[in-house]
Amino acid sequence: xxxxxxxxxxxxxxxxxxxxxxVGARDGLQNEKSVVPTEVKAEFIHRLAGAGLTTVEAxxxxxxxxxxxxxxxxxxxxxxxxxxxxxxxxxxxxxxxGLDRALALGARRIAVxxxxxxxxxxxxxxxxxxxxxxxxxxxVARARQDEVHVRGYLSMCFGDPWEGAVPVSQVVRVAxxxxxxGCDELSLGDTIGVATPGHVLALLTALNEAGVPTSAIGVHxxxxxxxxxxxxxxxxxxxxxxxxxxxxGLGGCPYAxxxxxxxxxxxxxxxxxxxxxETGVDLGRLTATSAWxxxxxxxxxxxxxxxxxxxxxx
Amino acid sequence: xxxxxxxxxxxxxxxxxxxxxxVGARDGLQNEKSVVPTEVKAEFIHRLAGAGLTTVEAxxxxxxxxxxxxxxxxxxxxxxxxxxxxxxxxxxxxxxxGLDRALALGARRIAVxxxxxxxxxxxxxxxxxxxxxxxxxxxVARARQDEVHVRGYLSMCFGDPWEGAVPVSQVVRVAxxxxxxGCDELSLGDTIGVATPGHVLALLTALNEAGVPTSAIGVHxxxxxxxxxxxxxxxxxxxxxxxxxxxxGLGGCPYAxxxxxxxxxxxxxxxxxxxxxETGVDLGRLTATSAWxxxxxxxxxxxxxxxxxxxxxx
Numbered sequence: 001x002x003x004x005x006x007x008x009x010x011x012x013x014x015x016x017x018x019x020x021x022x023v024g025a026r027d028g029l030q031n032e033k034s035v036v037p038t039e040v041k042a043e044f045i046h047r048l049a050g051a052g053l054t055t056v057e058a059x060x061x062x063x064x065x066x067x068x069x070x071x072x073x074x075x076x077x078x079x080x081x082x083x084x085x086x087x088x089x090x091x092x093x094x095x096x097x098g099l100d101r102a103l104a105l106g107a108r109r110i111a112v113x114x115x116x117x118x119x120x121x122x123x124x125x126x127x128x129x130x131x132x133x134x135x136x137x138x139x140v141a142r143a144r145q146d147e148v149h150v151r152g153y154l155s156m157c158f159g160d161p162w163e164g165a166v167p168v169s170q171v172v173r174v175a176x177x178x179x180x181x182g183c184d185e186l187s188l189g190d191t192i193g194v195a196t197p198g199h200v201l202a203l204l205t206a207l208n209e210a211g212v213p214t215s216a217i218g219v220h221x222x223x224x225x226x227x228x229x230x231x232x233x234x235x236x237x238x239x240x241x242x243x244x245x246x247x248x249g250l251g252g253c254p255y256a257x258x259x260x261x262x263x264x265x266x267x268x269x270x271x272x273x274x275x276x277x278e279t280g281v282d283l284g285r286l287t288a289t290s291a292w293x294x295x296x297x298x299x300x301x302x303x304x305x306x307x308x309x310x311x312x313x314x
Numbered sequence: 315x316x317x318x319x320x321x322x323x324x325x326x327x328x329x330x331x332x333x334x335x336x337v338g339a340r341d342g343l344q345n346e347k348s349v350v351p352t353e354v355k356a357e358f359i360h361r362l363a364g365a366g367l368t369t370v371e372a373x374x375x376x377x378x379x380x381x382x383x384x385x386x387x388x389x390x391x392x393x394x395x396x397x398x399x400x401x402x403x404x405x406x407x408x409x410x411x412g413l414d415r416a417l418a419l420g421a422r423r424i425a426v427x428x429x430x431x432x433x434x435x436x437x438x439x440x441x442x443x444x445x446x447x448x449x450x451x452x453x454v455a456r457a458r459q460d461e462v463h464v465r466g467y468l469s470m471c472f473g474d475p476w477e478g479a480v481p482v483s484q485v486v487r488v489a490x491x492x493x494x495x496g497c498d499e500l501s502l503g504d505t506i507g508v509a510t511p512g513h514v515l516a517l518l519t520a521l522n523e524a525g526v527p528t529s530a531i532g533v534h535x536x537x538x539x540x541x542x543x544x545x546x547x548x549x550x551x552x553x554x555x556x557x558x559x560x561x562x563g564l565g566g567c568p569y570a571x572x573x574x575x576x577x578x579x580x581x582x583x584x585x586x587x588x589x590x591x592e593t594g595v596d597l598g599r600l601t602a603t604s605a606w607x608x609x610x611x612x613x614x615x616x617x618x619x620x621x622x623x624x625x626x627x628x
Binding site for chain 1: 317318319320321322323324325472473475478479480507508509510511512513515516537538539540541543544546547548575578581584585587588589590617618619622
């Protein structure tokens with residue numbers, strides 16, 4: 001399909017393997033206005049796992065009123081039971097009530113969703129940053145008691161649409177607090193896509209100096225200004241091995257203006273394939289899955305790779 | 315306009331200054347089906363120079379039959395005379411006849427357009443690679459006699475739609491030949507956008523080993539698979555300081571399938587601004603110029619930065 005391209009040429013100082021944390025089914029779909037049928041979501045997740053993605057974020061146990069698109073979490077999650085051996089299926093959990101629902105269904109990986117800025121914490125969680133940390137505390141504690149893996153999302157790590165540039169020290173403080181609560185892993189979100197490689201390296205270095213090891217850090221870049229992949233390269237050069245991406249580039253953020261465009265998993269896999277970095281993902285099957293989902297959503301994928309490869313096949 | 319974003323954070327091992335070789339007015343426009351009025355082209359180039367771009371490729375002295383969009387080179391070039399002190403205005407010159415036309419109008423920088431692969435040389439130039447080098451030889455020699463600066467474009471440096479992956483050694487052979495003909499500068503084109511950072515570094519290293527210094531090398535990436543900016547970052551880390559880009563992401567290549575999407579100058583400037591690398595370009599004025607041109611062309615700019623910033627202003 002790709003004529004033997006990209007040509008594989010490794011580069012020094014990069015990891016041998018990267019784990020892609022696929023967010024298309026949750027982060028990607030949550031802003032879709034027309035509700036996607038539960039069966040379609042289940043098939044999407046099965047196809048993503050079938051393409052070789054080993055971590056597929058499945059849904060969110062947020063209050064159905066907040067995110068109507070994901071109100072079917074109770075119906076969806078049991079439909080994924082057969083994937084247990086194939087892929088991790090983390091779910092978003094905002095609070096103790098959400099955790100109850102997730103645990104009742106047998107979720108083994110959860111994620112809490114924090115903010116590095118007060119404005120976004122207020123708009124997204126209706127709390128201060130410290131109040132949100134207090135809300136997460138019993139959630140994380142109980143999850144860990146049950147040996148459930150906990151990811152801590154941290155939004156607005158590089159810029160905030162209301163506050164502008166976000167100081168590195170401010171991000172480090174909240175990141176450290178999430179680790180101290182017991183998060184196994186952080187996901188540093190560039191929610192509005194404004195980061196550049198020097199900023200990425202500065203934040204990673206500051207986190208290391210504050211005692212957060214690179215192995216506990218994932219990166220979550222947005223392509224709002226076309227910067228997601230170069231920022232990812234900088235993060236890989238620093239040693240990061242967990243990268244969030246969204247199949248077909250689905251998604252954005254409803255609470256932040258200009259926050260369009262998750263990094264497309266296909267564009268990421270193209271680069272990693274070229275660099276000879278193992279992901280386990282079959283780019284052809286993944287592209288076919290995103291093209292299939294784009295048809296269901298009634299509009300073309302924003303992923304350049306999906307468009308280029310689909311064009312080639314037609 | 316950008317709320318103090320991107321935040322400027324430098325990174326070690328990168329150049330302090332980058333020269334952007336702006337190709338929007340030539341490479342970008344040449345594939346537009348409806349002919350852009352000469353006055354609009356002249357205003358576009360004036361606006362690009364006004365935004366701080368110091369090298370603006372202006373047009374092509376190819377036979378009018380081949381590229382009807384640029385058949386007005388004789389009318390356009392004199393309209394740019396007032397820019398002499400502000401910006402270099404290189405022009406594409408395919409052969410001796412084209413050189414005559416360019417020199418008669420006072421062009422001080424020319425470019426020849428070579429191919430690293432036989433198939434593309436045949437399709438684009440109707441010659442073998444060696445025949446095309448023989449055609450360039452007297453052109454480059456006479457230009458240098460007149461102290462005219464010569465750039466050698468080299469297409470298909472990473473992959474070719476018919477031949478697949480292109481061996482580094484093959485590119486080095488043609489690149490060396492262009493330098494030996496007298497080219498002052500090379501532009502390594504990833505015409506179909508398939509390169510990844512390790513491949514970029516391998517080619518740059520091989521060229522250095524063959525005696526071509528990094529200072530004589532520019533890079534020309536396409537965003538077909540979303541890889542242009544991460545490849546640019548890798549090239550900057552190697553020491554490259556000349557980067558080709560197209561305002562608003564205009565352009566592609568009519569002779570190569572899937573060859574869409576020059577790297578958008580705005581996406582590049584966003585990254586360079588964030589890294590504190592000087593370009594002299596005012597991102598706000600550049601974005602306004604691309605938005606203006608997109609209106610004239612009747613469709614939105616493919617540059618993510620142009621879209622994000624235009625959206626913000628509206």
